[in-house]
Amino acid sequence: MTEVAKMLEKIEGDNVKFIRLQFSDIQGQIKNVAIPVKQAEKALTDGISFDGSSIEGFARIEESDMVLKPDMDTYALLPWRPKEARVARFICDVYLPNGKPFEGDPRYVLKKTLAEAAEMGFSFNTGPECEFFLFKMVNGEPSIEFKDHGGYFDLAPTDLAEDVRRDIVLALTDMGFDVEASHHEVAESQHEIDFKYGDALKTADNVVTFRFVTKTIALMNGLHATFMAKPVYGINGNGMHVNCSLFKEGENAFFDPEAPLQLSDTSMHFIAGVLNHSKSITRVANPTVNSYKRLVPGYEAPVYIAWSASNRTALVRVPAPRGKSTRIELRSPDPTCNPYLTFAAILAAGIEGIKKEMQPPAGAAKNIFAMSEDERTKSHIETLPCDLITANKHFIEDELICKALGPHIVEGMNNIAKLEWDSFRTAVHPWEVEQYLARY
Ligand code: ADP
Ligand code: MG
Ligand code: MG
Ligand code: MG
Ligand code: MG
DSSP: OOHHHHHHHHHHHTTEEEEEEEEEOTTOOEEEEEEEGGGHHHHHHTOEEEEGGGSTTSOOGGGOEEEEEEEEEEEEEOTTSOSSSEEEEEEEEEEOTTSOBOTTOHHHHHHHHHHHHHHTTEEEEEEEEEEEEEEEEETTEEEEEESOOOOTTOOTTTOTTHHHHHHHHHHHHHTTOOEEEEEEOSSTTEEEEEEOOEEHHHHHHHHHHHHHHHHHHHHHTTEEEEOOSOSSTTSOOOOEEEEEEEEETTEETTBOTTSGGGBOHHHHHHHHHHHHTHHHHHHHHSOSTTHHHHSSTTSSOOOEEOEESSOTTSSEEOOSOOGGGOOEEEOOOOTTSOHHHHHHHHHHHHHHHHHTTOOOOOOOOSOGGGSOHHHHHHTTOEEOOSSHHHHHHHHHTOHHHHHHHOHHHHHHHHHHHHHHHHHHHHSOOHHHHHHHTTTO
């Protein structure tokens, strides 16, 4: 039996009546087309056409015909939909009518970068830690009213949102996620759910699915889940630490029992590459004006460009586990990012580090936030870009990262950053009114 025939049999056996074909726009937002099940065979063989011109950062009107081809590995039932007429989804790749992959498809960009790593014998694993807030809905609209006042690892009864979090974990598990942990985070109403790391394409798919499932289940419970980077001033924002490792022939290439700290040369080169491109990666991993309100001192988010094997204040941390679990953790990304592009940018930077055998500076042994500016200057510790437009400037000047993402995506991201920045820059914010209205 062919792959397609097997898939069609499974779809019928699961009593599926509708299929959602999903893909991501340039900003990592899920788009989807629903088709009735009788279209499944056509979708799985020829693909389904759609108009790309209405998708953010996709095509211009004159070249808008595009084709969605489902990736059969991504089949999953939506567990909250009716059991008598099930809804399944596929994540799709986007093609042009001439059969070529569409260069503006973020999934394609990641696949291309993964293929480059594969040529060097590496597979790239990521383990993202997604944080989010659960806020109350007020008069049918999302608010920033806390649902609970719990803190890190708190248990019920403080953690009123525990039931909702459990429902989210159950839905994710039904959809094939291997959930490793879920806990209350540091801030009020803030939560984290971790799933097992895996191949970066699969985990990027998982991140977009995770956001969609979390929002859906929260809403079914009358709550608004937000991944916005810094929804409330004065408390922690939402991060999406990305744990990364390279495997070669089934072995963790970051682990070397003989090396200092048991960290291989490969891992050191990778860290050096990531640090070297960290300013432009910030544009990708922290894509909103608001993202930069999180990257400030005092809230566990990184500000300074440094790595460390011992403390959590650095941009790149090497968590304690070794062997198969040897990994580096990039702490800057936030969950508003496009995970496909973020993982592609990290990998491209890391690969360059390996190819050029780059060495990182000495690891920061102490709390970087406690160092004086003078000490940081002496240790050559630079800071991450402080706002979107600065990050964007680093990004468009970074040849390696631009090449990895491709001209179509770079142009789209550049336009989005400029538009958002102009809109923000020219708005009059409550802070300004508070500061100046009475004084002048
Ligand atoms: P933290 O201590 O930073 O809160 P967590 O325990 O919340 O870390 O999350 C660690 C993440 O790292 C998990 O998603 C886990 O699956 C992932 N991870 C474990 N081993 C690897 C590895 N070899 N490569 C990439 N990610 C890994
Ligand atoms: Mg964590
Ligand atoms: Mg943890
Ligand atoms: Mg966390
Ligand atoms: Mg972490």
